[in-house]
Amino acid sequence: MEPVKVQIEPAKVKERAYRFLSRRDHGIAELTFKLISKGADAAIVDSVIQHLIELNYLDDDRYAAGFARDRIKFKKCGPLRIRAELRARGVKNNIIERAIEQQMGDIDPVLLVEQALKSRLQSAPTGDNRRWLKKQYDFLARRGFEPETIWQVLGKLKDCD
Secondary structure, three states: OOOOOOOOOHHHHHHHHHHHHHHOOOOHHHHHHHHHHOOOOHHHHHHHHHHHHHOOOOOHHHHHHHHHHHHHHOOOOOHHHHHHHHHHOOOOHHHHHHHHHHHHOOOOHHHHHHHHHHHHHHHOOOOOOHHHHHHHHHHHHHOOOOHHHHHHHHHHHHHHO
């Protein structure tokens, strides 16, 4: 015998969507996935999503721009990681590229890499530091920075020794 799936009322789905959005901004695909995973019918979710878009409560452009801004400002992440995280959240590529371009516009990527490395520089060894440089490269690559930018900064550090 199969378990009976209980239909969640549209008002409850809308209420749940409002609750999710009251905590933080969501992308369209992310909110859709959350609502469906909570047991809501896809047709009801689609109508709720359209309603939220009409009210301007749900906007992928705003979500992607805010996400990119926060990742740059607070976590010191680079464009590669931001791009990957937004793709994983179901944001379209053209929106991602626009958000990254908008948020990275006035920021010098070299300065951002240096800021990401700031706290790690205290443990820099003296002498032959190839192993330490490799660790820093790996750290910055995981943070989503371009290899050329990473080597530009690490090259300065290597030359200082």
